[in-house]
Amino acid sequence: MKVIDLAQGDSLYQPNEQLKYVYFPERGVAAILNILEDGTESEIATVGNEGVVGLPAFFGAATSSRRALYQISGTAVRVNAAAVRQETRKNGALAKTLRLYSQALFTQLAQQTTCNRLHTIKQRCCCWLLFTHDRVDGDEFGLTHEFLSEMLGARRAGVTVIAGALQRAGIIQNQRGRVTIRNRAKLEKTACECYRMIRAEFNRLLG
């Protein structure tokens, strides 16, 4: 059990590799990605200090078919997967919390599924910014359009256009490789309901 620093892009686990550690983010944001046969990566969920990366260890699977990395640098508490497994088999407070978190993460994935099907890239972009804003200190964080477009599973050029529109609306400000949230209220209005829904469910289950 150890606090470690994690920079943008640092890997937490790779597909089908033995899951050694479970991570409890303190600051920054982690992401779980799916990898398709052609190599395309797409974001499944993001995790901040409300959650944990490495649930497969809890579920009793040795590996995950996905990939996890840090997408906004910060710190996390790293725990041996074996220790987590052992502790949770006692059915104590940790097991209870991890079960409830599993349920919350289910909701997150479920909503993401729907969101990807029915909502515009602009809405989804706003959701993403809101989740990230919640999990970092301050209103500014490092983010390129290129990176964001991969997370959203969209074109970089498309994200640039949207980012420009949001900036003209006074909602965000784009610098080179950085974004600043300027008008949080407007950002929430421009996002779809998915942000609210997921937040509410986390509060209900773990708040």
Next chain:
Amino acid sequence: MKVIDLAQGDSLYQPNEQLKYVYFPERGVAAILNILEDGTESEIATVGNEGVVGLPAFFGAATSSRRALYQISGTAVRVNAAAVRQETRKNGALAKTLRLYSQALFTQLAQQTTCNRLHTIKQRCCCWLLFTHDRVDGDEFGLTHEFLSEMLGARRAGVTVIAGALQRAGIIQNQRGRVTIRNRAKLEKTACECYRMIRAEFNRLLG
């Protein structure tokens, strides 16, 4: 604990209602749906005899924010949610299996998320037919384009066009409110990798 018959459309649980039962489908297919603020429903996952409906009971949540229903009629074993919760707290075989199933369902949701983002309706339609085919007896089952379109989160008219194309290709045959799988191999080729991926993960974890 009781075996019950379930017809197409029968509800297993509703959003935010006390989860009384957990269902283990024997035959037929159940589905978990998300409901948006405007009432739109969208399919999150389907469950057959490989799985269970009512994981929130296992996770320790009294309710779910989603809805579950039977979409292809059949039978299921119905168990009291309280009994499942009690049994799983003993950390025996049931708990182990439910944990692994949770992991498998995670994969299913994750892949669905990606699929909704990146794959065509035709591909997704084929995936849906494959999963259903796996879970029913024989090659024929009751299904309207209207129903399928809601599950896929697409237009009914769009599904009709696709179903027509699949029929002309000799892959399926459309009757009124029924479909017959005619060429399973071709159907698998027309589907995206998501079908294979999810199947493989279920086999790996629970097979």
Next chain:
DNA sequence: ATACAATTGTGCGTTAGCGCACATTAATAC
């Protein structure tokens, strides 16, 4: 100060899928 590389801005033709509207066909009830 200058070169270089990463990042962002912009345009344009193309496509999947939507919304809407209406025609047609097959099962069901009378």
Next chain:
DNA sequence: GTATTAATGTGCGCTAACGCACAATTGTAT
């Protein structure tokens, strides 16, 4: 058999987003 209703077939204009391509800008290293 006939009427009715559920289900399917089809067309058309429209929009979001794509693929591709290239220009412009800004930070960084030398």
